[in-house]
Amino acid sequence: MERIEHRACFGGWQDVWRHESTALGCTMNFAVYLPPQAHEGKSAQKLPVLYWLFGLTCTEQNFITKAGAQRYAAEHGVIIVAPDTSPRGDAVADAESYDLGKGAGFYLNATQQPWATHYRMHDYVAGELPKLIEAEFPASERRAISGHSMGGHGALVIALRNPGRYRSVSAFSPIVAPSQAPWGEKAFSAYLGADRETWKAWDATELLKTAMERLPLLIDQGEADEFLASQLRPHVLQAAAEASGHPLTLRLQPGHDHSYYFIASFIGEHIAHHAAALRA
Numbered sequence: 001m002e003r004i005e006h007r008a009c010f011g012g013w014q015d016v017w018r019h020e021s022t023a024l025g026c027t028m029n030f031a032v033y034l035p036p037q038a039h040e041g042k043s044a045q046k047l048p049v050l051y052w053l054f055g056l057t058c059t060e061q062n063f064i065t066k067a068g069a070q071r072y073a074a075e076h077g078v079i080i081v082a083p084d085t086s087p088r089g090d091a092v093a094d095a096e097s098y099d100l101g102k103g104a105g106f107y108l109n110a111t112q113q114p115w116a117t118h119y120r121m122h123d124y125v126a127g128e129l130p131k132l133i134e135a136e137f138p139a140s141e142r143r144a145i146s147g148h149s150m151g152g153h154g155a156l157v158i159a160l161r162n163p164g165r166y167r168s169v170s171a172f173s174p175i176v177a178p179s180q181a182p183w184g185e186k187a188f189s190a191y192l193g194a195d196r197e198t199w200k201a202w203d204a205t206e207l208l209k210t211a212m213e214r215l216p217l218l219i220d221q222g223e224a225d226e227f228l229a230s231q232l233r234p235h236v237l238q239a240a241a242e243a244s245g246h247p248l249t250l251r252l253q254p255g256h257d258h259s260y261y262f263i264a265s266f267i268g269e270h271i272a273h274h275a276a277a278l279r280a
């Protein structure tokens with residue numbers, strides 16, 4: 001494992017690490033924000049971790065340079081870990097379009113070739129990465145997960161598939177029902193194949209119907225989001241949550257679009273929400 005960026009930030013450090021991932025079979029970058037509490041000599045005290053999952057086209061950089069999250073992570077003593085969005089490297093399959101292949105891993109384990117060889121982002125994010133973080137950093141097993149768009153889908157699906165592993169989950173502008181959205185239909189057809197039954201295991205709205213754990217969901221969605229009606233449609237999840245009695249707070253934010261300006265506006269509230277659950 002090699003540290004490739006190290007920058008002082010709000011009393012802590014914004015770092016980027018590079019390592020060989022076993023789950024993905026390639027070299028991966030992930031960002032780690034270590035708040036000041038990680039360096040205050042209380043080495044016995046481990047800090048909780050918020051995992052951030054990105055949307056389409058992103059790398060580990062977008063959140064750390066645009067969301068302004070470090071200030072709030074420093075305030076609350078939370079480590080933030082933000083992995084890249086797909087396997088990377090010349091040996092990894094790719095597509096011409098921005099919404100399939102590299103930069104578009106959809107946080108699932110692909111079953112179809114040529115994707116199945118490397119595209120195992122679920123196992124990376126839910127298994128390999130936390131294991132590494134908890135071994136190499138002053139990180140406790142108190143975990144929260146959040147993300148944006150494709151990453152909002154990832155956060156919801158990973159939390160719902162792994163009951164007990166996360167203390168809280170939130171999302172910005174998530175793809176709540178990828179089986180019913182053009183982005184999801186394209187990605188799931190390629191990664192999982194034509195049998196839509198197999199898609200249900202990777203669709204938050206479907207998973208919610210049979211969830212074993214009633215982990216409350218917090219979702220912020222911009223009303224002026226250019227993808228709201230065509231791809232995101234949070235009311236589909238809201239209807240499923242109401243039908244199954246799953247706790248969901250869906251906040252529609254007037255004027256906000258799909259960008260990181262939206263995320264920056266509400267990330268402080270999300271981090272406070274996660275910090276409260278992580279402290280409890």
Ligand SMILES: N[C@@H](CCC(=O)N[C@@H](CS)C(=O)NCC(=O)O)C(=O)O
Nearest residue numbers: 055056057058062098149150259260
């Ligand atoms: N067609 C758009 C869609 C991609 C997009 O909007 N990506 C969002 C996530 S779904 C994002 O976070 N972009 C990077 C950024 O704003 O920093 C593009 O290629 O820019």
